[in-house]
Amino acid sequence: MVDDHALFRAGLRLLLQSIQHNAEVLEASTLAEAIALATRHPDLSVCLLDLNLEGEYGLDGLSRLKQIAPDVAAVVVSAAHDPVTIHACLDVGAMSFVPKSMPPATLALAMKEVLAGNVYLPPDVLAHSGSSETAAPVLTRRQHDVLRALGRGLPTKSIARELGLSEHTVKEYISALFCALKVNNRTEAVVTATALGLWSARSAGRGQ
Template sequence: MKVMTLDDHALFRAGLRMLLESMERSAEIFEAATVDEACSLALRHPDLAICLLDLELRGEYGLDALVRLKAAAPDIAAVVVSASTDVDIIRGCLEAGAMSFVPKSMPADFLKRAFETVLAGEVYLPQEILHLGSKSTARPTLSPRQADTLHGLARGLPTKSIARELGCPNTR
């Protein structure tokens, strides 16, 4: 399995590498300090399974980084590892294609659980941040079809794959 870490702090990348190697000895781990490096790695290694990325990259806004990464590697499972626990930021990450969100303040076992959950094709959000609630009180109402589409997006699927799953015509 191939995993990439995207963080502009070399020490944090080294710590993630050690943690990942202790969790998954067979993992091949790649490191990137910038989105350009990450996109280049993703193009050279289309079989990258997971990217652990920081939202606060020097000179780049994190959600833009996530969007660029997903454009370069639509099938990669993105796990945001961030110092933020703002619910609106977390929601924005999920809407931009992240499979999971792990605050940097959480213990290492949370990253392990997130890693396992993402590999199973599911979204991971730690219970400790779910109770924070949203600043917004209005809840959108989704049709069953919209909910199915949202579930596909939450799994990180590209739109064509979602369309195929939903039986949309003219999707090859």
């Protein structure tokens, strides 16, 4: 959890631990501290990152974090939540975007989704995704695995290692997903899949 406001960190820590009682929460107030923690804890699963850290430009910080820890699911928790910023964060490798301005109950629901490994994006971003014109495709189990890995912001190399596939095969699955979702890139795929509710295992069919 990376935020330079100690009070917000304290509140978010209580929320996280109320959702997942056995969660180990590590805190940092600067990007340098966050990178040091990620280096010392290679098993780190989720990073909640504020874009507006003092003395840091948010997207650069997110990019540096993903370079150091590419397998970490980065979740941006920020006061800024315009569509351009949100899409830019997804482009850099963020898994989800949670506005700080949300009511406490909505923030709790968003964090439950994030801790369950699902993508959370603000409703106004999903409303403009164009997914209303796209029928939800039935994905194979393997396509669904690759889609969830894309949602976590994993690079192709990490997806291949995690799923025991070659990078070439992963790229083929990604291309097939783009066609099924009628999108042109990873960010569009994540937004469309979120709008269509494809993160649930129930959306996956059988086979490879």
